[in-house]
Amino acid sequence: AQSVTQPDIHITVSEGASLELRCNYSYGATPYLFWYVQSPGQGLQLLLKYFSGDTLVQGIKGFEAEFKRSQSSFNLRKPSVHWSDAAEYFCAVGASTGGFKTIFGAGTRLFVKA
Amino acid sequence: DAGVIQSPRHEVTEMGQEVTLRCKPISGHNSLFWYRQTMMRGLELLIYFNNNVPIDDSGMPEDRFSAKMPNASFSTLKIQPSEPRDSAVYFCASSLGGGFTGELFFGEGSRLTVL
Numbered sequence: 001a002q003s004v005t006q007p008d009i010h011i012t013v014s015e016g017a018s019l020e021l022r023c024n025y026s027y028g029a030t031p032y033l034f035w036y037v038q039s040p041g042q043g044l045q046l047l048l049k050y051f052s053g054d055t056l057v058q059g060i061k062g063f064e065a066e067f068k069r070s071q072s073s074f075n076l077r078k079p080s081v082h083w084s085d086a087a088e089y090f091c092a093v094g095a096s097t098g099g100f101k102t103i104f105g106a107g108t109r110l111f112v113k114a
Numbered sequence: 115d116a117g118v119i120q121s122p123r124h125e126v127t128e129m130g131q132e133v134t135l136r137c138k139p140i141s142g143h144n145s146l147f148w149y150r151q152t153m154m155r156g157l158e159l160l161i162y163f164n165n166n167v168p169i170d171d172s173g174m175p176e177d178r179f180s181a182k183m184p185n186a187s188f189s190t191l192k193i194q195p196s197e198p199r200d201s202a203v204y205f206c207a208s209s210l211g212g213g214f215t216g217e218l219f220f221g222e223g224s225r226l227t228v229l
Contacts, residue, residue, distance in 0.1 A: 034217075041222070043118070043222050046217050049217065100164075101147070107157075
């Protein structure tokens with residue numbers, strides 16, 4: 001069965017520092033992979049997605065993610081974090097079994113300190 | 115363009131009462147998803163529709179939950195009778211196409227509290 005693991009429940013980084021959020025997935029075929037961000041009291045917003053091709057994917061707000069098939073990973077990165085990046089981040093995998101549905105990881109909450 | 119619209123944003127009710135949550139997807143989107151978010155279980159997919167037809171309702175917790183999509187612009191999620199363990203934020207999301215583009219557009223959620 002498809003699943004997504006985000007090993008870090010929360011992470012704290014200093015403003016201006018680099019960020020990497022980890023994501024591992026389980027899926028038998030080539031996965032569709034996503035990162036979403038959720039600000040407090042809001043719904044989720046897509047940051048970026050990977051379907052095929054270049055394994056380094058650029059997204060909005062300066063985020064990027066790299067797909068590594070050998071490690072079943074899709075880690076999210078940002079070179080310099082801003083205070084406004086504080087939010088919860090969800091990795092997700094899309095499964096085309098009997099239709100299309102998206103399965104989310106448990107999320108990683110990012111705290112940014114001044 | 116308007117996003118996914120959910121109502122009510124907040125609902126407080128007593129155990130045993132019926133709760134109806136509503137969703138208007140983005141015009142032109144043909145897939146609609148209901149998710150539930152709690153601290154303990156994270157984001158759970160309850161049910162999703164494609165072209166108004168329920169495709170997968172395996173995430174619906176039990177018979178107390180039901181969902182309908184009578185037309186392309188409206189969906190409801192009903193809980194009857196409600197229980198305290200149903201307290202959660204319920205999100206509706208819509209998506210374009212059966213082409214598996216996959217991007218979900220979320221509403222702001224309906225926060226349900228069952229006393």
